[in-house]
Amino acid sequence: MGNKVFFILLAAGLPLSVIGSLLHWPSVIMFGIYCLTIIALASFMGRATESLAVVMGPRIGGLLNATFGNAVELIISIFSLKAGLVGVVLASLTGSVLGNLLLVAGLSFFMGGVKFKRQKFNVFDARHNAGLLIFAVVVAFVIPEVFSLDMSESETMSLSVGISITMIALYLAALFFKLVTHRGVYQPSEKGGGAAHHDEEEPEWSKKAAIAILAAATVAVAYVSEKLVHTFHEVGQAFGWTELFIGVIIVAIVGNAAEHASAIIFAFKNKMDIAVEIAVGSTLQVAMFVAPVLVLVSLLFPTKMPLVFSLPELISMVSAVFLMIIISNDGETNWFEGLTLLAAYVIMGIGFYLL
Template sequence: MTNKIFMILTFIGVPVSVIGSLMHWPSILMFIIYCLTIVSLSSFMGRATESLAIVAGPRIGGLLNATFGNAVELIISMFALKAGMVGVVLASITGSVLGNLLLVAGLSFFVGGLKFKRQEFNVYDARHNSGLLMFAVLIAFVIPEVFSMRMEKHETLTLSVGVSIILIALYLAMLFFKLVTHRGVYQHERETEGHDEEEPEWSKGKAIGVLALATVAVAYISENLVHTFETVAHSFGWTELFIGVIIVAIVGNAAEHASAVLMAFKNKMDVAVEIAIGSTLQVAMFVAPVLVLVSLLFNNSMSLIFSWAELVAMASSVLLMVVISNDGESNWFEGLTLIAAYVIMGIGFYLL
């Protein structure tokens, strides 16, 4: 039923989005249409990556889900940078970290925990990812903010570029570590149980084709979505910070949200956790640095400098997730705790 709804939304939303943008329909109406269409397109991306995940295995499957889930946000952010909305882009990075660690993981733990009293995932991956999360947020994000207090604007940008290059290099090294040198070293036997018995929804070729078409459609709609932000913000009294942290992050990560919760409901917690935490690492260590480097091509360059509210929120999310996930087990109450933290921070950013 859900797939049928998303299919109808997609086949209606894409042409309506094109017609509405050409005929200059009201911005608020188009904002709603664009968001719904992107979410429906994200569902197709999620189904395609799930099919590929069955063929590739849990680690690569989780990486694929995280990558194509973040592709939507990366596209939206690039158009936002082009439009000079640096604050929205930085806020969307914050929103992705909070959304993945608190909302996506929280919903996964909660929904899965309602069906299974106790769910397990790879404790070695959890501990390994904990260290990377601490590095990416508490060092790579906080240090530039601290040093920027005594720097000129151009020096801050130089520092941000240097940090970005290091983050990208370390992210590539992490992929090499997980997928090449230490692939399967810390893998549990249960990760592969029943793997060969499950049939993917779509063939490999069809899944790749759907991903390609959906990505092109998302790119077109995202560019138009960005142009509605200013009007929508003025109409509803929203700040750039709230739009980035909540709206862009949720719309941009819709595919991951749905995929992770579905995997948890099927008791595939290794994939669900890899989507939530792996996506956060990808945002912090790849998406954010890439946006810093891409911004050099535009009039308004983006430094990797967040507000203290954003930094404290991200650091708190990382610490809470590390404490909850380091035992390699989850239940519905831990999920509810993560969701509660997300709601509290959401209220704070709305009122800020």
């Protein structure tokens, strides 16, 4: 039933996106059409990566899901940078971190916990990811904020570029560590969370078909995202939304729709290794790869983007990181822990709406 709804949304949304753009329909209407179209495309990306996860295993499957899920946001952010909307980009990065750690993980833990009393996942991965989360958000995001207080704009930008290059290098090293040199080294003898059964499940699509669908959906998302960015100003004025709220909540939710859907589906199937890999892995990818890449890409545009967030953004991200680490560090979860994460997201959402 759900797949039919997304198919109908896509079949209607793509043509309407093109027609509405050519006929210059009102921005508020086009904003809704673009968002629904991106969400429909994201659902197909999620199903394709789920098929790849069945074939290639939870770690690579989760990484692919996070990568293609973040590709949507990366595309939206690049077009936003081109339009000079640096505030929206920084806010959307904040929203991605909060959305993945609190909303995606929270919904996954809650929905899975409603069906299963206790759900387990790889505790070694959880502890490894905890250290990277501390580095990516607490160290690499806080340092530019502190040092920029006594720096000029050009010095702050130079610092941001240096940190960005370092973060990208460490992220690539982390992938090499997890997928090459230490692949399987920290797998527990008893594979919890139902992830051990991925080889028994039939993928929805073949490997080639899944990759083709991912590629086509990514191209379509690029087109729709470029149009979506140009509606932000008028939509913000129409609804009274600030640039910060649009970035933190709206862009982040639309941009990460693929991960939201996939993580919840995996959790409901008791495949917590993949669900956690999507939520936490996507956060690490946003913080250690997407954000630094956007800093470097901004050098090509008139308006540069330093890696400096506002104080509310920083405190929210740091709080989300510590809450997620405390909840996930034991390698198991339940519906109440998911509800705790969701409550934190609601509180922060109210704050950003009223700010």
